[in-house]
Amino acid sequence: xxxxxxxxxxxxxxxxxxxxxxxxxxxxxxxxxxxxxxxxxxxxxxxxxxxxxxxxxxxxxxxxxxxxxxxxxxxxxxxxxxxxxxxxxxxxxxxxxxxxxxxxxxxxxxxxxxxxxxxxxxxxxxxxxxxxxxxxx
Numbered sequence: 001x002x003x004x005x006x007x008x009x010x011x012x013x014x015x016x017x018x019x020x021x022x023x024x025x026x027x028x029x030x031x032x033x034x035x036x037x038x039x040x041x042x043x044x045x046x047x048x049x050x051x052x053x054x055x056x057x058x059x060x061x062x063x064x065x066x067x068x069x070x071x072x073x074x075x076x077x078x079x080x081x082x083x084x085x086x087x088x089x090x091x092x093x094x095x096x097x098x099x100x101x102x103x104x105x106x107x108x109x110x111x112x113x114x115x116x117x118x119x120x121x122x123x124x125x126x127x128x129x130x131x132x133x134x135x136x137x
Contacts, residue, residue, distance in 0.1 A: 002065050005065070013101070013105075014104065014105040014108050017101060017102050017105040018102075018105050018108075018109055020042060021038065022039065022042050022101075022102055023098060023102030023105045023106050023109070025097035025098070027039050028093070028094075028097050028098065029097070032094050054072065057070050057072075058072065080136060081136075092121070092124075096114075096117045096121075098114065098117065100121065103117055103118050103121065104118070
């Protein structure tokens with residue numbers, strides 16, 4: 001039953017991403033050229049609701065599907081960590097024309113060329129896992 005809930009949420013997320021054009025390469029291109037507010041609006045709304053839901057989860061001590069309390073661990077505050085990570089993420093997003101969420105949405109919409117990007121994203125994640133302990137965090 002929980003897997004059905006996860007699948008349903010994923011399908012709704014994918015449809016929303018596609019219909020809002022958040023998975024559109026053209027919209028992402030517009031954003032990186034500062035030509036349109038569309039993507040900034042979507043990201044801003046997501047950020048607002050993410051902060052709001054995090055605050056509600058912390059205040060109400062909400063539990064996960066498994067009955068385990070949701071905990072947010074504090075992260076080390078480091079400018080390098082967020083600066084370099086953000087630059088790498090942004091470059092990958094700009095080069096691929098999609099961030100991780102819409103990549104899978106694009107496969108579902110029939111754009112199978114994105115499978116190459118997904119493959120390299122998974123390879124990059126694997127390589128990061130190998131070198132994680134040697135990188136500055």
